[in-house]
Amino acid sequence: MQRYGHFIAGEYVDPIAGRWFETANPYTGKPWAEIARGDAADVARAVEAAVAGQADWAALTATARGKALVRLADLIEGHADHLAEIEVRDNGKLYAEMRAQTGYIAEWYRYFGGLADKIEGHVIPSDKAGVFNFTRYEPLGVVGMITPWNSPLLLLAWKLGAALAAGNAAVIKPSEFTSASTLEFMPLFAKAGFPAGVVNTVTGFGAEAGAPLVNHPEVAKIAFTGSDIGGARVYEAAARQIKPVSLELGGKSPNIVFEDADLEAAVMGAISGIFAATGQTCIAGSRLLLQRSIHDRFVERLVEVAGAARIGDPMAAETHVGPVTTPPQYRKVLEYIEIARNEGARCVLGGGPVEGAPGGQFVQPTIFTGVHNAMRIAQEEVFGPVLAVIPFEDEAEAIAIANDIPFGLAAGVWTRDMGRALRLSERLKAGTVWVNTYRAVSYTSPFGGYKRSGIGRESGMESIKEYLQVKSVWIAT
Numbered sequence: 001m002q003r004y005g006h007f008i009a010g011e012y013v014d015p016i017a018g019r020w021f022e023t024a025n026p027y028t029g030k031p032w033a034e035i036a037r038g039d040a041a042d043v044a045r046a047v048e049a050a051v052a053g054q055a056d057w058a059a060l061t062a063t064a065r066g067k068a069l070v071r072l073a074d075l076i077e078g079h080a081d082h083l084a085e086i087e088v089r090d091n092g093k094l095y096a097e098m099r100a101q102t103g104y105i106a107e108w109y110r111y112f113g114g115l116a117d118k119i120e121g122h123v124i125p126s127d128k129a130g131v132f133n134f135t136r137y138e139p140l141g142v143v144g145m146i147t148p149w150n151s152p153l154l155l156l157a158w159k160l161g162a163a164l165a166a167g168n169a170a171v172i173k174p175s176e177f178t179s180a181s182t183l184e185f186m187p188l189f190a191k192a193g194f195p196a197g198v199v200n201t202v203t204g205f206g207a208e209a210g211a212p213l214v215n216h217p218e219v220a221k222i223a224f225t226g227s228d229i230g231g232a233r234v235y236e237a238a239a240r241q242i243k244p245v246s247l248e249l250g251g252k253s254p255n256i257v258f259e260d261a262d263l264e265a266a267v268m269g270a271i272s273g274i275f276a277a278t279g280q281t282c283i284a285g286s287r288l289l290l291q292r293s294i295h296d297r298f299v300e301r302l303v304e305v306a307g308a309a310r311i312g313d314p315m316a317a318e319t320h321v322g323p324v325t326t327p328p329q330y331r332k333v334l335e336y337i338e339i340a341r342n343e344g345a346r347c348v349l350g351g352g353p354v355e356g357a358p359g360g361q362f363v364q365p366t367i368f369t370g371v372h373n374a375m376r377i378a379q380e381e382v383f384g385p386v387l388a389v390i391p392f393e394d395e396a397e398a399i400a401i402a403n404d405i406p407f408g409l410a411a412g413v414w415t416r417d418m419g420r421a422l423r424l425s426e427r428l429k430a431g432t433v434w435v436n437t438y439r440a441v442s443y444t445s446p447f448g449g450y451k452r453s454g455i456g457r458e459s460g461m462e463s464i465k466e467y468l469q470v471k472s473v474w475i476a477t
């Protein structure tokens with residue numbers, strides 16, 4: 001079986017304690033590689049390499065750093081087939097989607113490469129005579145990056161592009177379920193001309209490898225994407241050291257359809273909103289709010305289209321829905337289907353495992369109607385192909401239901417009334433609002449959560465400030 005060591009100071013290294021664990025293919029349920037099971041000693045080794053790497057990286061001109069990021073983007077495009085295939089092997093997402101996503105990931109590095117030499121301080125008009133006061137933006141140093149299993153390389157790019165452009169080094173701890181694509185990505189940095197040690201990866205479990213990374217005194221910041229529970233643990237540990245964090249956490253996003261919408265477009269938006277990536281996206285439109293006047297015919301069409309989805313091999317071009325990525329997640333999704341039934345919701349599609357699946361964890365695309373917003377199926381993140389349909393009367397009720405949730409990552413609005421679109425985009429408490437579209441993200445646009453969905457923003461111009469600190473310099477003249 002293939003083995004992957006940690007990637008530290010430009011090379012793969014065995015774990016210091018000599019421990020390994022297996023990673024499995026969610027489609028077959030079979031292990032396919034061994035991954036280093038890191039601990040505090042491996043983290044310390046990686047941070048030491050990153051401290052040295054950061055000094056070399058920050059010594060380059062900003063323009064040289066930017067050019068290296070642009071070369072990296074070109075290399076990602078050249079290796080996108082391979083990286084996408086590895087990611088599918090580990091997380092079971094559709095290859096077609098993953099291949100498109102991996103090519104697009106290059107744009108984050110290209111965009112932040114372009115920004116690297118445009119980080120400018122200011123001259124401050126001082127109230128004091130005889131001083132020259134200016135600001136300079138400086139890197140934080142070594143940033144710890146902790147990523148989840150659903151889109152490892154994309155969610156890493158959102159952090160790493162900005163952090164590197166700002167002059168930082170990184171130690172990455174990918175999810176224990178999907179470490180391989182991040183490890184396969186690592187050699188591209190040397191090819192792009194990055195000094196060794198600028199980007200390092202330590203693999204392993206959250207408590208064993210993630211926690212020591214958060215606690216390491218030379219790690220200046222933690223950028224975390226994952227569950228709200230994991231995020232809270234990281235936030236608590238970082239707080240003890242007054243260490244800044246960015247947290248990209250879960251969601252329970254409302255997708256709101258008004259009677260005046262292009263209903264066919266809204267059906268497709270609702271379906272891709274919840275069933276793409278088998279529902280395992282933080283932005284899943286997992287609460288579908290339907291105006292009562294269109295409720296029944298909309299549900300009928302939804303069931304017709306979603307019911308025709310082909311479930312199967314994520315590598316096959318004709319597959320629409322792949323497996324659930326991890327065994328615990330599979331159990332969790334089935335548990336939530338039971339919870340919804342016990343709460344009195346009506347299952348109108350799916351509602352269980354796929355019979356005769358090839359060994360992996362397959363759940364049928366599932367739709368519940370008759371859901372009240374107070375039910376657990378409406379309030380808690382399932383992170384699977386399970387849609388909760390909630391009816392509403394009018395705009396005011398739609399906004400009230402949409403906002404009555406601890407999360408605030410994203411929201412969708414389907415209407416032809418642009419006044420209403422503007423009113424909702426103002427009143428919905430979510431970091432992203434899509435009108436007559438759903439799931440669009442870009443390197444140009446800030447992304448992040450309101451409320452329990454997180455702290456900070458990734459992508460776009462302002463996200464680079466998450467990885468900089470400002471110094472005020474006073475010179476007596």
Ligand code: NAD
Nearest residue numbers: 147148149174175206210211226227230233248249250282
């Ligand atoms: P998770 O919180 O279980 O794990 C995320 C990462 O944190 C993993 O690498 C894990 O090993 C690590 N970790 C766990 N405990 C830790 C600890 N005590 N200290 C340090 N690290 C620790 O999340 P997951 O199940 O891998 O991912 C799914 C979740 O991620 C969902 O809630 C989803 O909504 C969220 N997510 C959010 C975004 C976003 O941008 N907002 C994007 C994708 C996924």
